[in-house]
Amino acid sequence: MDKAPRIVAELGRPETPAETAARRAENTRKHRANQTVRNLVLALASSLGIVALLVLVVVRPEQAPLARVNWATVAAQYQSQIAEPLATPILPPGWTANSATLQTIAPGEANWRIGFITPTQQYVELVQGIGSSNGWFVDQLGRAKPTSATTIDGVAWQVYDRREAQDPGNYAYSLGTSVEMSRYLLHGTAPNAEVATLAAAVAAGIAAAPAKTSPVTPSAAPSPSATIKSE
The missing domain is CATH 3.40.1000 (Protein Transport Mog1p; Chain A)
Structure with a gap:
C-alpha cells in the first residue's frame, strides 16, 4: 500500500513531488554544511592539541648564562x-x-x-x-x-x-x-x-x-x- 502524501502545514495540502525533491535537497545541503563546519572545528581542535603537546613535550634548550672571564x-x-x-x-x-x-x-x-x-x-x-x-x-x-x-x-x-x-x-x-x-x-x-x-x-x-x-x-x-x- 502506497504511503499517503506528506501534508505540509504551511500549505494545508500534500506537497508536490517537486516540493518533496526540493525539501530533501535542502535538507541534504544543510546536513553537509553542518558536517563541514563540524569537521573544521574538529580538525582545528586536533591541530591545537598537537601544538600544545609539542610545546609541553619538546624540551627547549635554556639560554646559556653569560660567560664569566677571569x-x-x-x-x-x-x-x-x-x-x-x-x-x-x-x-x-x-x-x-x-x-x-x-x-x-x-x-x-x-x-x-x-x-x-x-x-x-x-x-x-x-x-x-x-x-x-x-x-x-x-x-x-x-x-x-x-x-x-x-x-x-x-x-x-x-x-x-x-x-x-x-x-x-x-x-x-x-x-x-x-x-x-x-x-x-x-x-x-x-x-x-x-x-x-x-x-x-x-x-x-x-x-x-x-x-x-x-x-x-x-x-x-x-x-x-x-x-x-x-x-
Whole structure:
C-alpha cells in the first residue's frame, strides 16, 4: 500500500513531488554544511592539541648564562706578547667580566680590552691602548669633546659625559687618561660612581709603577678640580 502524501502545514495540502525533491535537497545541503563546519572545528581542535603537546613535550634548550672571564688570568696569558704591563684592576665583589681580549694593531701597538658587568648590571669597558699615537682617543671616541676633567686617586682623567646625547650607546659616559706608553679609556652605561670605582682600581694599578700622568687633551681640558658625580 502506497504511503499517503506528506501534508505540509504551511500549505494545508500534500506537497508536490517537486516540493518533496526540493525539501530533501535542502535538507541534504544543510546536513553537509553542518558536517563541514563540524569537521573544521574538529580538525582545528586536533591541530591545537598537537601544538600544545609539542610545546609541553619538546624540551627547549635554556639560554646559556653569560660567560664569566677571569681577566687577570687572561692578562697573564697575553703578557708575554707585550712589553707594557696589562691593566688587571682589582674590583669589589659584584663586578664580573664577560670578555678580555688583546687586539694587536701593529708591531708594538695593541689594545687590551676588558668588558665589565657592574653590580647594577650595567656595562663599562676598560680599553688600554699600548704604544698608540695621539689619535688613539679620536679613534675610540670619534669627535666627542671632553665635558670636564677630574682626578681620581691621583690620576687625572678627561670626562666625556654624553648621557644626554641621542643614542650614545656604550659611550654614554667615558673617562680617559694617558700614562707613558699606555692610554686608558673607560666607557659604558654604568652610573658615574661605578665608573669612578673602576678608575680608582686602574689608578691603584698605575701606582704600583709610579709615573706622571697627563690628561688626554690638556689644551681642551676644563679645570681638573671637578669631581665625579654619583647617580
